[in-house]
Amino acid sequence: MSFRQRTIHKTNNNVILNPNKAQVILIQGARGSGKSVCDEKFGELLHDEGHTVLDILSAPNLENCYWAICKNCKQEWGKKNKFERMELHCNCTKRHPILLVVPEYVDFDDYKLGLYNGKYYSKQEWANMGNIEWVTGDPDHIKKNRGTEWIKVRKIPVPKARDANKDYIISQFRDCLLTARSERRILVMNPAFYKITFHWHKTLELVIKNLGKIAIESFKPLTEKDLKKPKSQFTKYEKNYHRMAVCMREFGSVAPSQLKVDQYETLAKKALLGFVRLCRHYNISLIGDYQRQADVFAGIKDQRDIFIFKRSNRDLIPQEWVWLQDDIDAKRRKIIERYGNNPRAWGLANLKHPKIEDLSNEYCYAVFANNHVKLMKIPMPTFHHKQEIDNFENDTGIKWFFTGETTTSIDTATGEKEVAVDDKNEKALYNLIDGMLNPIGKKGMKIEECFAEIMRMEDSGRLATGWKGKKPNAMRMWFSRRKKKEQDKKK
Numbered sequence: 001m002s003f004r005q006r007t008i009h010k011t012n013n014n015v016i017l018n019p020n021k022a023q024v025i026l027i028q029g030a031r032g033s034g035k036s037v038c039d040e041k042f043g044e045l046l047h048d049e050g051h052t053v054l055d056i057l058s059a060p061n062l063e064n065c066y067w068a069i070c071k072n073c074k075q076e077w078g079k080k081n082k083f084e085r086m087e088l089h090c091n092c093t094k095r096h097p098i099l100l101v102v103p104e105y106v107d108f109d110d111y112k113l114g115l116y117n118g119k120y121y122s123k124q125e126w127a128n129m130g131n132i133e134w135v136t137g138d139p140d141h142i143k144k145n146r147g148t149e150w151i152k153v154r155k156i157p158v159p160k161a162r163d164a165n166k167d168y169i170i171s172q173f174r175d176c177l178l179t180a181r182s183e184r185r186i187l188v189m190n191p192a193f194y195k196i197t198f199h200w201h202k203t204l205e206l207v208i209k210n211l212g213k214i215a216i217e218s219f220k221p222l223t224e225k226d227l228k229k230p231k232s233q234f235t236k237y238e239k240n241y242h243r244m245a246v247c248m249r250e251f252g253s254v255a256p257s258q259l260k261v262d263q264y265e266t267l268a269k270k271a272l273l274g275f276v277r278l279c280r281h282y283n284i285s286l287i288g289d290y291q292r293q294a295d296v297f298a299g300i301k302d303q304r305d306i307f308i309f310k311r312s313n314r315d316l317i318p319q320e321w322v323w324l325q326d327d328i329d330a331k332r333r334k335i336i337e338r339y340g341n342n343p344r345a346w347g348l349a350n351l352k353h354p355k356i357e358d359l360s361n362e363y364c365y366a367v368f369a370n371n372h373v374k375l376m377k378i379p380m381p382t383f384h385h386k387q388e389i390d391n392f393e394n395d396t397g398i399k400w401f402f403t404g405e406t407t408t409s410i411d412t413a414t415g416e417k418e419v420a421v422d423d424k425n426e427k428a429l430y431n432l433i434d435g436m437l438n439p440i441g442k443k444g445m446k447i448e449e450c451f452a453e454i455m456r457m458e459d460s461g462r463l464a465t466g467w468k469g470k471k472p473n474a475m476r477m478w479f480s481r482r483k484k485k486e487q488d489k490k491k
């Protein structure tokens with residue numbers, strides 16, 4: 001008699017990241033549950049394994065620029081008292097050089113940037129060298145031995161109407177990517193550097209759409225022949241020379257489950273859908289987080305290798321994951337049945353099988369491809385994780401600004417002509433607000449939330465509404481007037 005063999009597909013159920021494989025990892029969690037810490041840690045681990053890492057989608061608070069910032073929180077932690085220690089979430093001890101890719105209309109204060117990047121002596125260093133006189137901003141204070149260039153800035157063109165300069169943007173972006181790889185930098189893009197959403201989403205679309213093409217052409221595995229040494233002697237970087245990892249924070253904002261959020265976003269969304277389906281073939285891993293499963297297209301969710309559940313409210317967890325909660329509940333019940341309904345047993349249940357809604361920021365449930373579930377601890381990244389009170393300008397001393405006209409926008413539907421937001425582009429603004437207040441198939445924002453969001457866009461220079469300093473009611477009144485106008489037009 002013979003037995004059947006190899007009936008079980010063997011997978012590694014204990015390891016989330018496999019540096020030798022392209023993976024799609026999706027992270028769900030409530031606000032403040034430590035999702036972006038996950039993105040950062042996974043990205044950092046893959047970076048350390050020699051992947052070229054892109055952190056190209058984040059809130060406009062520049063949190064994804066913090067790869068290049070270290071505040072020595074671990075050291076600071078030692079000095080704090082017990083109560084203060086509880087507040088501290090960061091353990092940073094180091095930082096990573098980044099390549100910050102911005103549109104051509106963004107300028108940096110060269111001296112301030114140089115100061116952060118070890119190009120110029122700081123006041124302290126200057127004094128330590130025995131100099132008495134200090135002139136702030138003196139460009140003659142160039143260091144003999146330059147320090148690490150933590151933040152390297154590269155400019156790429158702004159997208160033009162009808163894709164007129166598409167190929168040029170892609171070739172410039174490819175150069176950036178190759179620089180990031182050869183200099184071992186994290187490639188960072190952030191919407192705060194874009195004056196208007198069209199420029200941002202169009203750029204993002206071009207990048208996402210062409211990553212695969214760039215990978216095929218420029219990210220080929222190195223061979224023994226290339227390096228003239230056996231594979232066993234390859235460094236991690238040489239071994240993973242052909243691999244990329246893309247981090248997308250608040251992934252739900254480009255992968256919404258319905259179309260009508262922001263019409264520009266559909267550009268990036270369509271590109272993303274195609275990308276997620278194919279990224280593994282290009283040796284690209286994707287790490288994305290979102291608050292609700294409903295935020296993300298089913299077509300994208302289906303492509304995941306691993307789901308990570310951070311702390312989530314029960315109502316954010318969709319029907320298809322009820323089994324996971326039932327599973328956890330059953331395990332908890334088993335412990336109570338065995339040890340009795342008492343505090344010690346509850347404690348044990350919380351320790352071994354915490355409810356998803358109770359998970360601490362450090363822990364998560366990882367669900368592997370074969371639905372194997374594991375409670376795991378995710379360590380903090382070694383660079384500084386941006387806290388709410390942190391501010392990029394304050395933390396680095398680096399100043400940046402927009403050059404040229406700041407109140408221009410683009411005809412949203414066609415992307416054809418540049419017009420001022422405060423006259424002809426009212427319709428675009430109306431559609432933007434309408435998408436926030438009345439999205440299809442889900443609950444819209446409150447008027448105050450929507451106003452705050454619009455003001456945030458205004459602050460980052462992407463909109464010019466004239467409502468700065470006014471109350472949400474100003475927007476509400478304008479919106480209802482405009483709504484009437486739109487409805488009259490339809491009649």
Ligand SMILES: [Zn+2]
Nearest residue numbers: 073090092384
């Ligand atoms: Zn820190």
